[in-house]
Amino acid sequence: MAQHWQEILPIDRYKVASDGLLHEYDRKVLTLLYQPLIGSTCFSLYMTLWAEIEENRLWSESSTHHLLMNLLELNLKDIYEARLKLEGIGLLKTRVKTDEGGRSFIYELHPPLSPEQFFLDGMLNIYLYRKIGKTHFSRLKRFFSDQQKPSEGEYVEVTKAFQDVFSSGAPGSMQYIQGLSEELQEEENQQFIGRTEPSPIQIGVDLFDFDLLTAGLNESLVPKKALTPKVKNVISNLAFLYQIDAIEMKNFILGAINEHEEIDIEDLRKGARDWYQFVNYDQLPSLINRTQPIVHQTQLTEPKTPEEKLIRSYETTTPLIVFKELSGGVEPSNANLKTLEEIMIKYKLPPGVVNVLIEVAMRKTDMKFTKGFVESIASHWARKQVKTVKEAMELARNEEQKVTESKKTNRSTNKKPIRTELIPDWFDDSSKEAGKDPSQGNNSEVEAKKRSIEEKLKAFRK
CATH class of the missing domain: 1.10.10 (Arc Repressor Mutant, subunit A)
Known part of the structure; x- marks a missing residue:
């Protein structure tokens, strides 16, 4: 990249x-x-x-x-x-x-997209609803819509046709058609100013395993002709939107088949949406970056060292896959998924940084993923404006080093304190002299001082 x-x-x-x-x-x-x-x-x-x-x-x-x-x-x-x-x-x-x-x-x-295309898109409208909430979403629908025109049965059509109003008359001279053929042709390197119909967002159908899906469907219940190109496009979008695999998608298709052996697209969308809201506490998916954005990737060359390979892996892998790999392939719980989504949306951390956060949090808490602990790290990294995997790893190392040094300091302070006194610098020489061997000084003077102190003590006791 x-x-x-x-x-x-x-x-x-x-x-x-x-x-x-x-x-x-x-x-x-x-x-x-x-x-x-x-x-x-x-x-x-x-x-x-x-x-x-x-x-x-x-x-x-x-x-x-x-x-x-x-x-x-x-x-x-x-x-x-x-x-x-x-x-x-x-x-x-x-x-x-x-x-x-x-x-x-x-x-x-x-x-x-036109408002009608947007609100019936099946992807962008879901993301918008999740972003702005029910109240504002309803307000926008009212803003971009109006009452339907009266039904045709209430009024009688009286519009005149073209031929009823106009007639075509023959020209009196050939001068009108001279050079007509050249004028009717579009000029070279020119185009007419107009407008094309915008295309909705479409996830590539090759990203979904339709072979596995058709293998799990009973031909008598869902014929292959029911999987039209339009239905396949909807299935691909729903699989991306709600993270549905081929095995789970089979159940939604069985629930959307009608009496004509056709797949009702609206029923299919509703089934997938209801399922997602049920397992995610009535929440809808949000529009976030799937992997680390290109502008925040730092491992550009072919990785050689283990650390470079780890950075490359974090930059090109989704947080859900990293979580599953660290958990030994175990699917994350609904609470874990909700926590992951919240930290990516609330704290706006890129996916690669979230991958580092997942490993740091799980290693420090014996493979637990506690929401409070995870959010404390996420809020700290958000304040530090961590955007790249390398920055996240460096910050995690520095924090660990601070904790280690703090523990060493605490262990040393728990020992029995030794009394120390502030003394001037010049005291060092005199203390050294006092610590010399007495035999090197005047022994008679030392003995005299001892006898004098003993005599004073005897007198004090009496």
Whole structure:
């Protein structure tokens, strides 16, 4: 995985293109429906690129990324990460060309889904509901909807057809059709300004094991023809959204088959959603990074040492898999899953950092995963703004070293205290003289002092 400075530089040029006209209504959709999912930085990047396209045009002038950094007041790393999120959610496509003159990009803006597409998407609407809650979600549905038009039975159609209003008259001269064929043709290197229909988010069907699914389904109950391409697309999205494997998906399909031996998509979605909420205490999934974002990966070369291999593993593995591996393959409990989700959302820790946190927490608590202890580490790391696996490992080492030194200090202080007195520096020489062998000094004077002290003691006793 390359770092952002390997993928993009301030001097690299870019142009902004639009896949059709963007309307003012799109701005409302982006602000109210997309921004809660992608964040304000991604929203600002999209809006800035949109502003660079002239009104009713499909292309912008060429600019450098340095200008984009100044416009947004962001560093190149944040811009690159925001660009990846826009690409992932279907709002941006990026093309690059490298030649002798350097590297240039084309950022093609794609319009957002219509409100109807968004609220019936099956993925983005679930993430939005989880993000903003039931009350605001209902308010947005009311904002983007209105009363249906009256049914056709209540009113009689009186609209005139084209041929009832207009007629086609023959021209009186051939001058009208001269050069007509050339004018009807589209000019070379030109395109008409219009708008294409935006495509919803679709998880690749190759990521789901349909062979295992069909092997577990009874042909008499669910015929293979029921697994249409549209149904397969929905199954792939549901499997990604709710983390459902092929064996569990079989049960939802059996519950969604109707009397016509067809799979009812809405029943399938409802069954998967109800199951997920049941096992997750009425919660819905959140939109988070699956693995460590590219911009926060540090192990770029092929790992050689054990530590480099561990960093690479943490950067490319999901927290759920790391948790299962440390647990010996045992599935995490619902409480553990909820704790994992909370620390990634509440404290905004990247997945790679969460992987380090999982190991630190479990090693320190005899393979337990106590919520209070985990949150104490997560809040500390969030305040320290830990973003990379290497930073998390270094911080964990430093904390362990502090604990070890503190224990040594406590053991030493538990010993019987030895009285020490503050003495001036010059006292060292006299104390050394006093500690010399008496035979080297004047013995007669010492004996005389002893006799004098003994006589005073005798007199004091009397």
